[in-house]
Amino acid sequence: MRRTERYPVVGSNSLWHIYKTVPFWKVMKNFIVIQLGRYSPSLPFKNLLYRRFLHMRVGDETSFALMVMPDVMFPERITIGRNSIIGYNTTILAHEYLIDEYRIGNVEIGDRVLIGANSTILPGVQIGDDAIVSAATLVHKDVPAGSFVGGNPMKIIYTAEEMTMRRLNQ
Amino acid sequence: MRRTERYPVVGSNSLWHIYKTVPFWKVMKNFIVIQLGRYSPSLPFKNLLYRRFLHMRVGDETSFALMVMPDVMFPERITIGRNSIIGYNTTILAHEYLIDEYRIGNVEIGDRVLIGANSTILPGVQIGDDAIVSAATLVHKDVPAGSFVGGNPMKIIYTAEEMTMRRLNQ
Amino acid sequence: MRRTERYPVVGSNSLWHIYKTVPFWKVMKNFIVIQLGRYSPSLPFKNLLYRRFLHMRVGDETSFALMVMPDVMFPERITIGRNSIIGYNTTILAHEYLIDEYRIGNVEIGDRVLIGANSTILPGVQIGDDAIVSAATLVHKDVPAGSFVGGNPMKIIYTAEEMTMRRLNQ
Numbered sequence: 001m002r003r004t005e006r007y008p009v010v011g012s013n014s015l016w017h018i019y020k021t022v023p024f025w026k027v028m029k030n031f032i033v034i035q036l037g038r039y040s041p042s043l044p045f046k047n048l049l050y051r052r053f054l055h056m057r058v059g060d061e062t063s064f065a066l067m068v069m070p071d072v073m074f075p076e077r078i079t080i081g082r083n084s085i086i087g088y089n090t091t092i093l094a095h096e097y098l099i100d101e102y103r104i105g106n107v108e109i110g111d112r113v114l115i116g117a118n119s120t121i122l123p124g125v126q127i128g129d130d131a132i133v134s135a136a137t138l139v140h141k142d143v144p145a146g147s148f149v150g151g152n153p154m155k156i157i158y159t160a161e162e163m164t165m166r167r168l169n170q
Numbered sequence: 171m172r173r174t175e176r177y178p179v180v181g182s183n184s185l186w187h188i189y190k191t192v193p194f195w196k197v198m199k200n201f202i203v204i205q206l207g208r209y210s211p212s213l214p215f216k217n218l219l220y221r222r223f224l225h226m227r228v229g230d231e232t233s234f235a236l237m238v239m240p241d242v243m244f245p246e247r248i249t250i251g252r253n254s255i256i257g258y259n260t261t262i263l264a265h266e267y268l269i270d271e272y273r274i275g276n277v278e279i280g281d282r283v284l285i286g287a288n289s290t291i292l293p294g295v296q297i298g299d300d301a302i303v304s305a306a307t308l309v310h311k312d313v314p315a316g317s318f319v320g321g322n323p324m325k326i327i328y329t330a331e332e333m334t335m336r337r338l339n340q
Numbered sequence: 341m342r343r344t345e346r347y348p349v350v351g352s353n354s355l356w357h358i359y360k361t362v363p364f365w366k367v368m369k370n371f372i373v374i375q376l377g378r379y380s381p382s383l384p385f386k387n388l389l390y391r392r393f394l395h396m397r398v399g400d401e402t403s404f405a406l407m408v409m410p411d412v413m414f415p416e417r418i419t420i421g422r423n424s425i426i427g428y429n430t431t432i433l434a435h436e437y438l439i440d441e442y443r444i445g446n447v448e449i450g451d452r453v454l455i456g457a458n459s460t461i462l463p464g465v466q467i468g469d470d471a472i473v474s475a476a477t478l479v480h481k482d483v484p485a486g487s488f489v490g491g492n493p494m495k496i497i498y499t500a501e502e503m504t505m506r507r508l509n510q
Contacts, residue, residue: 013282015233015255016213028211041368043356063355066412072236085355085437091288093305097255099282112439118431118460120288120306135433136460136478136492138306152306152322152492185403185425186383198381242406261458263475267425269452290458290476308476322476322492
């Protein structure tokens with residue numbers, strides 16, 4: 001179960017009233033920072049941008065690949081540990097806007113985590129240390145530390161124990 | 171079965187002859203409108219753009235999130251009802267160009283439908299009222315009204331009846 | 341099994357040291373060429389760009405749709421035959437950067453191949469002649485010639501023999 005806080009809305013859908021739920025200037029500022037980060041060739045500069053202007057927690061030496069897309073509304077809900085890799089064009093969502101409510105949830109990614117390209121991470125999930133998320137995965141639930149997951153819907157491909165055995169047998 | 175009209179081509183593949191199948195100026199105009207819409211912060215302005223210049227049918231209060239990508243060649247084949255949400259970076263295709271033919275099909279999305287982020291909707295499908303499509307779904311067949319679907323390939327996760335029961339039990 | 345060459349790294353993750361593994365100027369040049377190609381309306385011009393400046397092998401009449409994303413680091417590892425179609429926003433990766441190593445692998449796509457929109461092709465795979473890859477597929481292993489594949493994880497939907505039968509029965 002993903003951990004999200006739910007806010008019901010009345011009348012038209014929650015996205016139609018977006019700037020009642022998050023200030024216009026905040027979305028604009030976040031969008032500009034995210035676009036700079038998406039195309040910046042310097043990894044340390046991206047981390048500085050994300051920490052300073054999006055208020056994301058990003059550990060040392062964590063690497064964002066080209067065109068990563070952090071949440072444009074609530075990026076401050078995203079925490080990533082140290083020495084992790086977030087792959088090309090990964091989408092990290094901290095919100096979901098539904099017809100009759102919207103939900104906000106923290107995304108917590110551990111240390112030495114690898115997220116493959118084109119993955120989508122939903123609000124309210126935790127990804128444990130040393131986990132490997134395959135490319136194009138929909139991360140719609142927690143990922144156990146050390147495991148290798150992938151697919152849509154996401155499945156555990158190898159548990160942490162199986163990954164340890166595979167490394168020993170190499 | 172998706173509802174598409176099929177046009178065989180001879181010689182090289184259908185996309186190589188793209189501007190024999192759709193006028194160059196139309197694709198250019200559509201592309202500019204779509205790029206404006208992808209990054210516009212105003213939801214009512216997007217709806218105006220899509221209705222006026224792409225000839226899409228879009229119902230009142232329907233909300234397009236950031237970077238939605240309607241079909242660049244045949245957007246006039248797309249109909250969306252009222253009070254629906256089309257999530258971040260969703261691709262709505264009304265064409266498919268194959269090696270020896272191309273196909274065009276209407277996409278019909280109902281009222282109060284939620285399409286999750288990064289989904290891909292193929293030509294010739296209908297999505298019924300009140301349906302919920304999970305993030306990153308490949309919508310390659312019809313979605314029954316009121317159901318909750320997701321995955322790649324797409325599966326029904328909860329039927330309309332199950333969704334009603336879940337709401338009552340909340 | 342995908343065919344990749346593996347390069348271990350010590351200390352922080354492989355992406356953090358990106359410009360020790362591939363020259364900065366090469367990535368910059370590739371990025372500019374790829375961005376031009378992503379949005380160019382002329383298909384022959386894209387092929388010229390990709391052959392001349394990215395050193396990809398691209399056969400005659402092969403068509404790249406809008407916003408295709410070839411590998412920004414090692415595009416010279418990508419070979420595509422003649423009269424194929426690479427669909428909208430397809431990502432073709434020739435590298436994968438993991439925490440403690442990086443891997444590089446050739447991508448070989450045959451003649452008359454169709455790749456559907458929003459697919460992700462991983463390094464070290466071969467896609468045989470006349471294969472059809474559905475939209476939004478994660479191509480994480482070889483695709484047999486003439487087959488129809490799709491899904492995430494990728495599965496064979498119809499074998500080459502079944503595809504031949506289906507064409508005869510039409």
